[in-house]
Amino acid sequence: LINEDINQFRDEFLKIHPYDQSEFFEAQTEEVRYLIYSYLSPEEMADVIEHVEREKQSDFIVEMNPTYAAQVLANMATDDAVDLLNDLDKNKVASYLTIMPEDEADEIKDLLHYEEKTAGSIMTTEFVVVNTHMTVKEAMRHLRKAAPDAETIYYIYVVNDDQQLIGVISLRDLIIAEGDLTIDEVVNRQIVSVSVGDDQEDIARMMRDYDFLALPVVDFQNHLLGIITVDDIMDVMDEEASDDYSKLAGVDVDDVDQNPITAAKKRLPWLIILLILGLFTASIIARFEETLEQVALLAIFIPLIAGMAGNTGTQSLAVAVRGIATGEFQKHGIVKTIMRESITGMITGITCGLAIWLIIFIWQGTMFLGFLVGLSIAITLFVATISGALVPLLMNRLNIDPAVASGPFITTINDIISITIYFGMATMFMQFLL
Amino acid sequence: LINEDINQFRDEFLKIHPYDQSEFFEAQTEEVRYLIYSYLSPEEMADVIEHVEREKQSDFIVEMNPTYAAQVLANMATDDAVDLLNDLDKNKVASYLTIMPEDEADEIKDLLHYEEKTAGSIMTTEFVVVNTHMTVKEAMRHLRKAAPDAETIYYIYVVNDDQQLIGVISLRDLIIAEGDLTIDEVVNRQIVSVSVGDDQEDIARMMRDYDFLALPVVDFQNHLLGIITVDDIMDVMDEEASDDYSKLAGVDVDDVDQNPITAAKKRLPWLIILLILGLFTASIIARFEETLEQVALLAIFIPLIAGMAGNTGTQSLAVAVRGIATGEFQKHGIVKTIMRESITGMITGITCGLAIWLIIFIWQGTMFLGFLVGLSIAITLFVATISGALVPLLMNRLNIDPAVASGPFITTINDIISITIYFGMATMFMQFLL
Numbered sequence: 001l002i003n004e005d006i007n008q009f010r011d012e013f014l015k016i017h018p019y020d021q022s023e024f025f026e027a028q029t030e031e032v033r034y035l036i037y038s039y040l041s042p043e044e045m046a047d048v049i050e051h052v053e054r055e056k057q058s059d060f061i062v063e064m065n066p067t068y069a070a071q072v073l074a075n076m077a078t079d080d081a082v083d084l085l086n087d088l089d090k091n092k093v094a095s096y097l098t099i100m101p102e103d104e105a106d107e108i109k110d111l112l113h114y115e116e117k118t119a120g121s122i123m124t125t126e127f128v129v130v131n132t133h134m135t136v137k138e139a140m141r142h143l144r145k146a147a148p149d150a151e152t153i154y155y156i157y158v159v160n161d162d163q164q165l166i167g168v169i170s171l172r173d174l175i176i177a178e179g180d181l182t183i184d185e186v187v188n189r190q191i192v193s194v195s196v197g198d199d200q201e202d203i204a205r206m207m208r209d210y211d212f213l214a215l216p217v218v219d220f221q222n223h224l225l226g227i228i229t230v231d232d233i234m235d236v237m238d239e240e241a242s243d244d245y246s247k248l249a250g251v252d253v254d255d256v257d258q259n260p261i262t263a264a265k266k267r268l269p270w271l272i273i274l275l276i277l278g279l280f281t282a283s284i285i286a287r288f289e290e291t292l293e294q295v296a297l298l299a300i301f302i303p304l305i306a307g308m309a310g311n312t313g314t315q316s317l318a319v320a321v322r323g324i325a326t327g328e329f330q331k332h333g334i335v336k337t338i339m340r341e342s343i344t345g346m347i348t349g350i351t352c353g354l355a356i357w358l359i360i361f362i363w364q365g366t367m368f369l370g371f372l373v374g375l376s377i378a379i380t381l382f383v384a385t386i387s388g389a390l391v392p393l394l395m396n397r398l399n400i401d402p403a404v405a406s407g408p409f410i411t412t413i414n415d416i417i418s419i420t421i422y423f424g425m426a427t428m429f430m431q432f433l434l
Numbered sequence: 435l436i437n438e439d440i441n442q443f444r445d446e447f448l449k450i451h452p453y454d455q456s457e458f459f460e461a462q463t464e465e466v467r468y469l470i471y472s473y474l475s476p477e478e479m480a481d482v483i484e485h486v487e488r489e490k491q492s493d494f495i496v497e498m499n500p501t502y503a504a505q506v507l508a509n510m511a512t513d514d515a516v517d518l519l520n521d522l523d524k525n526k527v528a529s530y531l532t533i534m535p536e537d538e539a540d541e542i543k544d545l546l547h548y549e550e551k552t553a554g555s556i557m558t559t560e561f562v563v564v565n566t567h568m569t570v571k572e573a574m575r576h577l578r579k580a581a582p583d584a585e586t587i588y589y590i591y592v593v594n595d596d597q598q599l600i601g602v603i604s605l606r607d608l609i610i611a612e613g614d615l616t617i618d619e620v621v622n623r624q625i626v627s628v629s630v631g632d633d634q635e636d637i638a639r640m641m642r643d644y645d646f647l648a649l650p651v652v653d654f655q656n657h658l659l660g661i662i663t664v665d666d667i668m669d670v671m672d673e674e675a676s677d678d679y680s681k682l683a684g685v686d687v688d689d690v691d692q693n694p695i696t697a698a699k700k701r702l703p704w705l706i707i708l709l710i711l712g713l714f715t716a717s718i719i720a721r722f723e724e725t726l727e728q729v730a731l732l733a734i735f736i737p738l739i740a741g742m743a744g745n746t747g748t749q750s751l752a753v754a755v756r757g758i759a760t761g762e763f764q765k766h767g768i769v770k771t772i773m774r775e776s777i778t779g780m781i782t783g784i785t786c787g788l789a790i791w792l793i794i795f796i797w798q799g800t801m802f803l804g805f806l807v808g809l810s811i812a813i814t815l816f817v818a819t820i821s822g823a824l825v826p827l828l829m830n831r832l833n834i835d836p837a838v839a840s841g842p843f844i845t846t847i848n849d850i851i852s853i854t855i856y857f858g859m860a861t862m863f864m865q866f867l868l
Contacts, residue, residue: 251753272785289730314841
């Protein structure tokens with residue numbers, strides 16, 4: 001199809017939505033991609049690249065001829081170009097910026113400074129701004145001119161002579177307003193803005209709660225620096241959900257696409273760490289070998305106790321991590337949350353403990369073994385519930401977001417705690433078991 | 435503050451964003467809420483209720499005087515009112531609909547029929563629609579009139595005389611277009627629409643990929659029924675992320691707010707099921723009691739093997755569930771995915787198996803115990819990786835989305851499999867262990 005006719009290809013390709021273009025483009029072999037580069041202008045290619053998955057964008061840019069690549073970057077939305085460049089090494093970035101038209105390069109350079117995952121790194125500088133002195137009619141005219149380059153024209157931001165943000169007008173209000181009024185008379189001064197250093201997760205939350213389509217980004221002197229649009233925020237929400245999820249599972253869940261060897265390489269570090277932690281658990285049991293040789297029956301409840309500890313810990317971990325992510329926890333305090341989890345752990349612990357005591361009594365006919373297992377489960381659930389909540393809350397308080405708060409790690413720690421409690425008590429009460 | 439002065443309260447309250455109003459409102463006691471109902475008109479209250487958390491909206495509606503409640507419902511965005519009414523029992527819904535103005539009641543009734551989580555249930559019928567025969571100027575005039583009630587005015591949908599959707603014009607394009615042209619001449623016919631029965635998760639994915647602010651919803655004859663806006667989709671994304679996450683953890687993660695007793699009640703069913711499954715594991719080990727009494731040392735590796743099985747299973751479960759959610763899996767097939775996971779499981783299994791063999795050999799000095807544990811781990815990781823991916827994929831293929839594909843369940847199943855493999859092999863090769 002492609003090799004045949006450049007005009008026919010362009011006709012059909014440019015008619016479809018850029019997202020579909022990108023899907024088609026990604027599915028092609030390297031040779032076909034080179035053909036596509038030669039068939040499309042940098043502007044057209046920029047549209048395609050913007051819709052390619054984030055992680056793959058830089059691979060395609062690198063395989064283009066550098067002059068073409070620089071032009072594609074210059075034609076992309078500034079915020080998307082910056083995201084892409086952040087994946088490349090500094091020398092490459094510098095060389096692209098040198099070939100690019102100067103004003104585009106400057107815009108990109110400004111945005112490259114901001115730290116990852118902050119408002120600055122996801123904002124775009126392509127927005128419509130008007131001055132308070134303009135009339136509605138002048139503003140409308142300005143808007144028509146600015147529309148083709150702007151990321152959104154549905155909010156028009158209003159600044160004073162010092163470029164400080166003083167309000168916003170929605171296109172909706174601008175359309176209904178009388179043409180002779182000045183912007184000063186129609187501007188909505190109740191404006192919500194975010195600071196350039198704010199975390200992207202907080203911004204996503206704000207946008208969802210307030211139902212905004214875009215939010216202005218300001219510096220400490222309230223100068224308008226850029227805007228963040230809802231389509232970027234949807235990507236952020238997706239990314240953050242994946243992150244939380246990956247943490248709970250102890251695996252990068254975005255590895256769906258990869259070949260088995262890459263996938264195994266990603267999972268192995270975790271598994272090796274857990275293997276070593278598991279050996280630690282084994283060495284604890286080994287210390288109780290004597291107890292175990294006297295009452296081999298003890299061994300049969302090991303998976304039950306360790307499993308229950310792991311599952312409860314994961315439950316309270318998940319509640320805590322999600323509570324932090326959705327901002328629910330900021331409303332309550334850390335102490336109140338831990339108190340709450342303690343009581344929950346106590347209730348579930350006592351219930352499950354009593355249940356297992358009863359079941360083992362009926363099953364094995366031994367009163368004391370059931371009591372021992374039941375008590376171990378009760379204490380274990382109590383401790384595991386607290387530790388599952390405490391670890392992520394402390395990490396969050398200390399402003400670190402580490403793998404330590406991940407599911408498999410908490411599970412293994414709770415294994416160790418539960419086994420120690422179980423065998424410790426068994427050894428202590430040995431005379432009743434024999 | 436409130437008790438003092440109705441005018442001052444209204445002044446300050448109505449100045450802030452509805453989301454902030456709702457936050458303030460939710461924090462009040464019942465008595466204060468009753469005061470607020472008497473201070474605010476139903477239109478003003480509708481704004482507040484729309485921004486209250488979904489789960490709590492119905493509680494507030496129920497405590498209002500029914501006539502006031504019906505008026506509040508009539509003034510809410512139709513899709514939000516429908517969501518709320520879905521939480522109430524049928525008699526209550528019917529009584530509200532009877533008191534309500536008839537046209538509002540009809541709109542709501544139309545939407546109440548749609549199944550939960552489909553396009554129909556999240557769409558709104560408040561959109562701007564124009565006919566192909568109108569001129570741009572007429573369309574603009576129509577838009578100004580329709581603007582106050584419409585959920586979005588940034589896309590204007592175009593229908594033919596049979597009310598069939600034939601295209602869309604963005605407000606952006608309408609503003610730039612010549613006033614004398616007919617809509618037929620400027621309409622964009624490359625329109626993406628969704629069907630009224632489509633799943634909300636698929637729609638969220640489309641909106642994210644194509645960067646739309648709204649999507650039209652049509653029936654099988656392509657009649658335009660409603661639109662879905664991006665703010666509703668952000669709520670859907672949040673909800674779906676919570677769902678997936680809850681499933682992996684085996685707990686409803688939205689229970690952050692609840693008191694410990696409610697939280698414990700929610701977690702206990704899971705824990706009891708796992709307790710019973712754990713007893714099943716115990717009964718398997720109990721069958722190998724003889725083996726265990728001969729070589730008590732076997733017991734010390736139980737948590738290690740079960741733990742590794744659980745963790746690997748959770749990893750591949752998470753990759754599968756997330757792959758289904760983001761649509762990555764629809765591109766590959768189920769067979770290819772299982773093949774990929776099998777190879778990944780084989781690689782991680784052999785690596786971990788060899789590592790543990792070596793470590794146990796050095797630690798305990800016994801060649802064969804290490805070999806046994808290593809081989810068990812290798813087989814276990816292989817099986818657990820496959821089962822973690824297979825269960826959710828099969829469930830998805832069968833169009834069921836049950837708790838069976840949840841983390842704790844998979845973990846416990848993998849516990850049972852791994853223990854059986856371990857003790858089965860130990861019994862088989864008993865002569866080498868003694």
